[in-house]
Structure formats: C-alpha cells, structure tokens
Amino acid sequence: MTQHGRAPADLEFWFEFGSNYSYLAAMRVEALARAAGVRVLWRPFLLGPVFRELGWSTSPFVLQAAKGRYMWRDMEREAAKYGIAWRRPSVFPRTALLPMRVATLGAEAPWIGEFTRRVMHQNWVEDREIDDAPAVREALAGLVPDPEAVLAAALAPDNKLRLRANTGLAGARGIFGAPTFFVGDEMFWGNDRLEDAIAWAAPGQGRA
C-alpha cells in the first residue's frame, strides 16, 4: 500500500480561507511536511462553487444545524489539542475572494505559507473580514517587496481565470470539502487525515 524505498512524494494541500478545518491544517502542514522531507504544493480553491455543484447553497455546517453546533465545539477542542489559537468568528463562512486570488498568484512563491497563515489568523483568531484590500495588504507586508503590485496582479484577468480553473479542477478530482490532500491520485479529506497523507508521501517518516 505504501511506497517504501522511494523519495518522498509531493503533498497537494487544497484549502480555502473560509473553511474552519482548513485553518487547522494550514497552521500545521508546513512544519509536519518539512519534518518528513515532503514538499507542499499549495492549492487554493473556492469551496462555494464546489458546494453549489454538489447541490448545497452554503456550508453543510450552516445547512445542518446539529452538525454545525457540534463543529464549533469540536473546533474549540481541536485547536486546544494542537495548541493553535482560535476564536469563533462572528461571520461564517466568510467570503475570501481577494486573498484566495492572492494565494493563487503566489501558490509557488516562497511567501505562500506565511501569507496563508496570516490570512487564516485574521479570520479565525482576530475575527476580521478578509475579503478586504487593507487586510490582504497587511498579510503581504514584509513578505513581498511591493504589495500593491501583487494585489494588482491578483486582480488581473488571467489570475482570476486560474482560480476559477483550479476550482473546477477540484470538483473534477472528486473534492467535496476542505481541506483535501492529494499524494499523486491518493485523496485524503480533512485535517484529521493530514498525518496519514504525509505518511503516504514519505513512508517511514510519518506515524503510519
């Protein structure tokens, strides 16, 4: 079932800033992957269109009240378990189109990990709106020489189309929620499977 004896495979991390379990994974993925010698490929995509394609008008945590109530308690416990800061946001799910476009633009840039964690922190700890140019500027500060140029490039038609195409690809690959990890064609859904996905990418380095 595993790939003993090979070099570690890459880990695709499909995420959305508005997704609460993506938050837990985003704060953990880079350190865990580095420890296992695995490269993270950042794959921002829009969860809303994927949900609508599946027939859901919004997050299942909103549509299903019992599951939503449980999720907020689970998040509180899980964040404590991992030692990750957490406050229940006053708006859920938050739209994140602008920072998602910036993440799309920077997906292969060295600043993508830190930028992602900063935007997540704005949403899930500071309870701030993130589909917002000043918030995104702050998140870029110190990471890129010219945040305004990055914002402009993020809003260019080709980059908008790239995010739309990645979102379509997410659905085509069978993604139905976030976070989702891929190691080659092997799919892992949910923050709970992050360790398994890394172990799949680097057999013998992870826990499995």
Add this chain to the structure above:
Amino acid sequence: MTQHGRAPADLEFWFEFGSNYSYLAAMRVEALARAAGVRVLWRPFLLGPVFRELGWSTSPFVLQAAKGRYMWRDMEREAAKYGIAWRRPSVFPRTALLPMRVATLGAEAPWIGEFTRRVMHQNWVEDREIDDAPAVREALAGLVPDPEAVLAAALAPDNKLRLRANTGLAGARGIFGAPTFFVGDEMFWGNDRLEDAIAWAAPGQGRA
C-alpha cells in the same frame, strides 16, 4: 478543559451495525477503554430514523456520490492502518433491525462487546445479511445459554419500544451520525475521535 484527579468517567458508545465507521470503532473501543480504565456504556440506536429526521432519505454516503466514493477508499486505508479485517459489502447501508434489538436487550450484559463485534464482522468482513435470525443466532452462540430466549425477548414489545426511545434520545442529544461518543455531556463524533473521547474520560491515561 479536562478532569484531572478524578476517577475515569464512563464512555457512551452510540453505534449502528449498518454504519461503516461504527464498525471501526466497535472493533477498537473495548480494548482502548480497558487500557485507560474507562467503562464503556453501549448505546445501540437506529441511524435511519435520525437521518430521516434531519431530512436525509438514506446515508449521506449514498446521497452524496463524491463523498461516498471517497469513503470506500478511506475505509480500506483506515482498516489497514488499524489492522482490522475489511471487505466492502455488496449492500450498503444494510438494515440491522433484529441485531439492533438484541444489542438493545443486551446493552448491559457481559456479552454485548463480543456480540457487537461478531455482527459487525458478518456485515463488514463476511458480507452477509444481518437482519436475519440465523445470523443473529450464530452471533449469540456460546455467549448466552439460550439464544432462542434472547431472540424472543428482543422481539417483545417493551424491548422494541426501548430501541425506539433510544433512537429518539440520540436525536434529542444532537447526534447526527455514528459512531458518536459521550463523556457526560461532551460529544465526540466519528471513529477519528475515539482516542480523544477516552482521553476526556480518563485524563492522563489517553494520548491527549
């Protein structure tokens, strides 16, 4: 957040023979609880009526094709991870009314754990119908002096009503899937949370 210094609390295990992730939990719960000094309270309930109450005509894994496809692959990997035998059944979800009634009758009997594992094995390894008197008789063999008497008592009106009442209680307590664990009022959903639930019941004994 935890209960340091107290005696371990009890762990309620809410399960259904037709639920695949209940299978993984049922095969693991007794050994893990014993190691932590935690008593398991077995809580069989019918998932179908809970789903219907939530507006779903059947399992979400049937209603949502993408999630269902993923789940079968996840089950295969998870069973391998835990070293638990597993074969994808030809019928899903299987109705389990008769063995659920027997489990309700025996919920506090010493044979409940072994009976539960045997019925789960019939469904998830042998791919057999389980809502079936001969299968249930086999599962009871050697565990009770008189399997026929147990079957008769399971079919008595008061026991049927008890299962119905427990199913209503599941919904009232916020259960929306199986397995679900409770430690007092603290709810944990899914086989992935079994270790956390045990650690909640017996702080310092589990991994958390």
